[in-house]
Amino acid sequence: SQTIHQWPATLVQPVGSPLSLECTVEGTSNPNLYWYRQAAGRGLQLLFYSVGIGQISSEVPQNLSASRPQDRQFILSSKKLLLSDSGFYLCAVDRGPRETQYFGPGTRLLVL
Amino acid sequence: RKEVEQDPGPFNVPEGATVAFNCTYSNSASQSFFWYRQDCRKEPKLLMSVYSSGNEDGRFTAQLNRASQYISLLIRDSKLSDSATYLCVVNGPLVDSNYQLIWGAGTKLIIKP
Numbered sequence: 128s129q130t131i132h133q134w135p136a137t138l139v140q141p142v143g144s145p146l147s148l149e150c151t152v153e154g155t156s157n158p159n160l161y162w163y164r165q166a167a168g169r170g171l172q173l174l175f176y177s178v179g180i181g182q183i184s185s186e187v188p189q190n191l192s193a194s195r196p197q198d199r200q201f202i203l204s205s206k207k208l209l210l211s212d213s214g215f216y217l218c219a220v221d222r223g224p225r226e227t228q229y230f231g232p233g234t235r236l237l238v239l
Numbered sequence: 240r241k242e243v244e245q246d247p248g249p250f251n252v253p254e255g256a257t258v259a260f261n262c263t264y265s266n267s268a269s270q271s272f273f274w275y276r277q278d279c280r281k282e283p284k285l286l287m288s289v290y291s292s293g294n295e296d297g298r299f300t301a302q303l304n305r306a307s308q309y310i311s312l313l314i315r316d317s318k319l320s321d322s323a324t325y326l327c328v329v330n331g332p333l334v335d336s337n338y339q340l341i342w343g344a345g346t347k348l349i350i351k352p
Contacts, residue, residue, distance in 0.1 A: 163342075168247075168344075169344055170243075170326070170342045170343055170344035170345060171283070171326075171342040173339060173340075176339070186339075215280075217282055217283075227273065227285050227288065228285075228340060229285070230282035230283055230284070231282060232281070232282055233281075233282050235280070
């Protein structure tokens with residue numbers, strides 16, 4: 128079975144600072160990878176997804192970007208964080224259309 | 240209308256009771272339906288998929304009503320450990336050979352002793 132790693136677990140960053148969150152996956156190959164954000168008391172908002180190395184699709188305009196340098200590595204970045212970037216960031220994996228998604232433990236980001 | 244809509248709750252239910260909640264979806268072409276459970280400050284975890292004919296997993300029963308575009312989750316003999324937020328998930332339209340999952344905001348369930 129697959130294992131999804133995310134780090135750090137918690138992050139407190141000042142407004143205007145850069146961000147880099149990493150997600151790595153074990154136990155599967157060529158997965159679809161996703162970045163979601165969940166604001167307090169809200170549903171999951173899809174930020175980016177990737178169906179292969181170097182292939183990134185963005186769902187919402189924002190100051191965030193994503194990259195997939197390796198098959199099982201997905202990185203979320205920002206050059207300058209905004210207060211509104213605070214939230215719970217979740218990396219997810221699935222094996223194909225309409226398949227079950229599995230999540231990493233998440234990174235809780237607080238921008239001050 | 241929201242693509243996937245859930246009553247946010249909270250549902251306060253005594254231990255041992257039966258509780259049910261629904262989720263409505265707007266895309267009549269949706270084919271995949273799931274219930275996830277999310278504990279406080281944790282990631283969502285799959286509870287069960289929802290099949291057309293309905294399905295049961297222990298104390299949990301999921302039903303799909305395509306005509307009215309809703310899915311339901313029934314929990315029997317509720318336990319304190321069932322306290323969590325239950326997320327309804329439905330697949331959206333096909334985009335770039337991939338179906339995106341559309342997530343409800345969740346229904347919070349609190350089981351009281």
